[in-house]
Amino acid sequence: SFAQIFNAILRTTYFPNSWKHAEVIMVPKPKKSANDPTGYRPISLLSIFSKIFERLLLPRLLPLLSPSIPDFQFGFRHLHSCQQQLHRVIEEILESFESEEVCLGLFLDTKQAFDRVW
Structure with missing residues (x-):
């Protein structure tokens, strides 16, 4: 289950390398020239598993880190x-x-x- 995988990551402090890689795609901006490099936005596509893990982890880390910011x-x-x-x-x-x-x-x-x- 997801819970077992995420708990194993926390217990072993091992984050899978495949979850660290992103595919970057360029999305055209509306009303911008396709020939102009500034007419695109780079978007990183990440593993859904890493995104779920980060969403679960963030609310637990923020209370610990916020006093240091x-x-x-x-x-x-x-x-x-x-x-x-x-x-x-x-x-x-x-x-x-x-x-x-x-x-x-x-x-x-x-x-x-x-x-x-x-």
Whole structure:
């Protein structure tokens, strides 16, 4: 059964190599040229067994790992948004102005870095 397989993975700490491999396919973006490389999104197709295992494991790991994640880490976290991060940055800038301290910022533009298909 699935439960026996997943329990054996946890007990032995062995994760099957075949579950680690993904087939990457390129999905065309709507209204984009097929001749333009930016007109495609790469999608990784993974083993259904690894996906089920990860879905079962995540709720058990999050309570253990969450205390180690800094409050200012917003990417890919439940109930943390870009708007909240923007608010935090603005607050830092305002506090620096009020205390007459130097405030430095580094901003990277990762165009369409987090586009998704679903």
